[in-house]
Amino acid sequence: MRYCKECSVKIKGNPTNCPLCKHHTSELPLHLGSLESSVFFNGQKFLPKNRESDKDPFPIVQLRYKQYTLLKVLLFVSFIIYSILLLIHFLFRDSGLRASYIFAGLGSLWLLVLTIVRKRRNVGKSILYLLSLISGLLVLWDKLTIWHGWSLTYAIPALVGIALLAILIAVGYIQQELGDYILYIGAVAIIGLVPLLFIIFGWVYVLWPSIVSISLSILMLVYLLAFRHRLIAHEIVKRMHM
Amino acid sequence: MNLDELQSKTSRKRTGLRSFMRYWLKPGHSVQDKSRRNWMDLDNASTIFPSVLNTTDTKVFRFTATIIDNIDPILLQKALEQTYNHFPLYHSVIRRGFFWYYFEDSDLIPVVQKETTAPCMPLYHYDQRNLLFRVLYYQNRIHLEVFHALSDGTGAFWFLQLLVTNYIFLRYPESSARTRNLGELFSLPHYEPNEQIDDSFARYFSKNKRETPGVFPKRKNEPADYKPETKKTKNKNNKENKKIWKRIFQIRGRRTQDNRMQIFETEMPVKSVLKLAKERGVTLSVFLTALFIESIHRTIKSKRKNRSVTISVPINLRQFYPSNTARNFFATTLIGYQFGEAGQTDSFENICQVVADQYAEAVNLENIEKKLRSLIRLEKNVAIRPIFRPLKDLILKIANFFNNQGITAALSNMGKITFPEAVEDYVEQIFVYTAATRPQFAAITHKDYLTINFSSPYQNTDIQKNFVRRLTELKVPITVGANQVNPPEEDNEIL
Numbered sequence: 001m002r003y004c005k006e007c008s009v010k011i012k013g014n015p016t017n018c019p020l021c022k023h024h025t026s027e028l029p030l031h032l033g034s035l036e037s038s039v040f041f042n043g044q045k046f047l048p049k050n051r052e053s054d055k056d057p058f059p060i061v062q063l064r065y066k067q068y069t070l071l072k073v074l075l076f077v078s079f080i081i082y083s084i085l086l087l088i089h090f091l092f093r094d095s096g097l098r099a100s101y102i103f104a105g106l107g108s109l110w111l112l113v114l115t116i117v118r119k120r121r122n123v124g125k126s127i128l129y130l131l132s133l134i135s136g137l138l139v140l141w142d143k144l145t146i147w148h149g150w151s152l153t154y155a156i157p158a159l160v161g162i163a164l165l166a167i168l169i170a171v172g173y174i175q176q177e178l179g180d181y182i183l184y185i186g187a188v189a190i191i192g193l194v195p196l197l198f199i200i201f202g203w204v205y206v207l208w209p210s211i212v213s214i215s216l217s218i219l220m221l222v223y224l225l226a227f228r229h230r231l232i233a234h235e236i237v238k239r240m241h242m
Numbered sequence: 243m244n245l246d247e248l249q250s251k252t253s254r255k256r257t258g259l260r261s262f263m264r265y266w267l268k269p270g271h272s273v274q275d276k277s278r279r280n281w282m283d284l285d286n287a288s289t290i291f292p293s294v295l296n297t298t299d300t301k302v303f304r305f306t307a308t309i310i311d312n313i314d315p316i317l318l319q320k321a322l323e324q325t326y327n328h329f330p331l332y333h334s335v336i337r338r339g340f341f342w343y344y345f346e347d348s349d350l351i352p353v354v355q356k357e358t359t360a361p362c363m364p365l366y367h368y369d370q371r372n373l374l375f376r377v378l379y380y381q382n383r384i385h386l387e388v389f390h391a392l393s394d395g396t397g398a399f400w401f402l403q404l405l406v407t408n409y410i411f412l413r414y415p416e417s418s419a420r421t422r423n424l425g426e427l428f429s430l431p432h433y434e435p436n437e438q439i440d441d442s443f444a445r446y447f448s449k450n451k452r453e454t455p456g457v458f459p460k461r462k463n464e465p466a467d468y469k470p471e472t473k474k475t476k477n478k479n480n481k482e483n484k485k486i487w488k489r490i491f492q493i494r495g496r497r498t499q500d501n502r503m504q505i506f507e508t509e510m511p512v513k514s515v516l517k518l519a520k521e522r523g524v525t526l527s528v529f530l531t532a533l534f535i536e537s538i539h540r541t542i543k544s545k546r547k548n549r550s551v552t553i554s555v556p557i558n559l560r561q562f563y564p565s566n567t568a569r570n571f572f573a574t575t576l577i578g579y580q581f582g583e584a585g586q587t588d589s590f591e592n593i594c595q596v597v598a599d600q601y602a603e604a605v606n607l608e609n610i611e612k613k614l615r616s617l618i619r620l621e622k623n624v625a626i627r628p629i630f631r632p633l634k635d636l637i638l639k640i641a642n643f644f645n646n647q648g649i650t651a652a653l654s655n656m657g658k659i660t661f662p663e664a665v666e667d668y669v670e671q672i673f674v675y676t677a678a679t680r681p682q683f684a685a686i687t688h689k690d691y692l693t694i695n696f697s698s699p700y701q702n703t704d705i706q707k708n709f710v711r712r713l714t715e716l717k718v719p720i721t722v723g724a725n726q727v728n729p730p731e732e733d734n735e736i737l
């Protein structure tokens with residue numbers, strides 16, 4: 001226990017400075033001494049308080065730095081890389097390095113990092129977001145590098161299949177409540193039906209990848225509706241409640 | 243069993259192929275049965291908390307009970323589990339829906355932890371199924387930290403009361419032997435699950451409830467001449483009560499380094515403060531509010547002296563509308579003082595009088611009811627309900643920002659609290675405070691002692707200093723405890 005003469009207060013623990021006014025603290029004056037730490041007021045005696053009062057009332061907590069500091073550093077680094085690559089692009093015109101590639105590359109990287117970081121706590125949501133994001137990016141890259149249609153023909157159907165299997169394995173492995181994931185699984189399966197549009201509009205030149213993707217999705221949807229429809233209804237009512 | 247084992251008990255087991263198959267194929271699998279959990283809406287006051295919380299203002303508040311000896315964590319854990327069984331509300335987690343947040347039941351088991359972090363760290367994280375409270379211990383202290391969306395101070399104190407009682411019975415068995423009516427102790431109405439999770443805002447203030455005569459429960463303290471509000475009185479009241487504060491002073495300053503709260507616990511004999519209040523003919527709450535206003539005003543630079551200082555104060559609605567809910571059931575009111583008005587001396591006595599008048603006005607039930615009814619009408623508005631939740635968050639954040647422009651500071655007086663008789667001898671002191679966007683304090687009286695606990699996100703401590711010094715000048719003996727906001731640097735000499 002210390003004492004601040006400026007504030008006339010007793011201070012718990014052994015601080016060298018008064019937490020209120022920052023003046024140096026001193027020993028407790030005799031009349032407030034530790035043995036007689038009971039307080040008299042209007043002739044009435046109050047019980048001794050805080051027998052542990054020589055100890056600090058709070059633990060010392062080290063400064064905690066914000067986790068976003070790391071992200072800021074990475075953002076800065078990628079900005080520098082972008083500038084350097086842009087410089088190369090302007091200095092060596094025939095390098096084949098196009099400004100749009102550089103921009104799209106770093107942009108894709110950042111979108112992926114942010115999605116993974118923000119959705120890290122729900123694997124179902126994470127897979128759904130990554131599937132949508134990567135599919136979009138693949139179409140973009142296909143466009144950027146003169147349209148060949150490989151994104152729609154092979155990449156997206158493959159990605160959907162992989163996502164469905166990944167979500168099945170990951171969720172079954174984690175063994176947490178299915179209710180947390182089931183709507184995301186449903187959403188991935190519905191995205192898996194999109195290649196049907198590719199076939200209908202004739203955007204794809206090889207059909208089997210799309211057909212595999214669609215079949216997997218239909219299988220998954222049939223499973224969900226046949227065995228988990230009550231859970232799905234419960235989750236929808238809960239989340240869509242107005 | 244020690245605490246480490248307990249912590250690992252809650253962690254997950256390895257997944258084999260068989261459990262993997264069972265997870266997907268067996269319809270009645272235990273994990274999936276639990277998947278269809280009970281859920282309920284947030285109440286009117288809770289709605290705002292998940293939307294407006296941030297890393298500084300985590301909307302978490304803390305009760306501290308100091309016990310005569312150092313805490314035994316194993317017994318505390320046991321006491322916590324016993325208490326947890328009485329509080330189904332505390333099993334809830336908050337989840338995000340498409341339109342609203344909602345409470346969902348969980349079967350998480352709370353585990354006591356040694357206090358190693360700053361007070362009032364966040365409890366709610368989106369995408370994480372966390373309990374909305376935690377129990378910590380440090381030396382002879384038990385802390386209960388609660389996310390405000392779950393409970394208000396009264397509800398949380400019921401939890402603390404039972405937790406401390408259970409702990410003391412376990413730690414000092416002679417205390418429970420001295421208690422005659424043990425059964426009565428554990429059968430209070432607020433331990434009834436249905437009473438505890440009652441949405442009392444909806445019960446008392448939603449549409450059509452008041453209009454049905456006879457259904458509405460008779461209120462305590464209801465004035466004899468009370469008449470339900472009519473169109474006529476409504477208009478009249480609007481003019482009378484809407485005090486518009488001009489040029490409201492805002493406290494600004496340098497924040498603490500890592501945004502932790504600066505906490506001051508001050509304890510003093512309640513009689514000495516009550517005497518000061520009585521000398522001025524006012525209540526303890528009025529006295530403390532006036533003192534806070536004066537302490538803030540003394541930090542204002544002379545150029546801006548003629549501003550008004552406004553204090554946001556919560557009113558516990560259980561005192562007017564009978565309820566055993568452990569959820570939120572409070573309204574807030576704004577108490578203020580306009581400095582430098584013509585024909586008025588800004589003496590402490592005058593501030594006391596002005597504040598006392600406003601307190602009297604604030605508990606006018608017609609006003610409270612009108613305000614809450616309009617808040618509930620807003621929540622139930624057909625134009626509001628279908629708004630996408632992230633957009634609601636944004637709207638609430640903006641509304642909260644503008645609302646804060648009208649508030650200088652906040653305080654809360656929890657009044658006098660007690661523990662069961664046999665337990666009191668082992669409980670030394672109770673403290674309560676909350677995470678805050680601006681300096682504020684919470685006061686609570688236990689036995690003969692009043693504790694006034696300041697929390698602030700700022701480094702500057704002038705307001706707290708003014709407040710404490712004013713009391714010590716008036717001969718109130720005060721003991722202060724503070725946390726370190728500028729801890730000694732860690733050694734970086736690994737290079």
Ligand SMILES: [Zn+2]
Nearest residue numbers: 004007018021
């Ligand atoms: Zn001092």
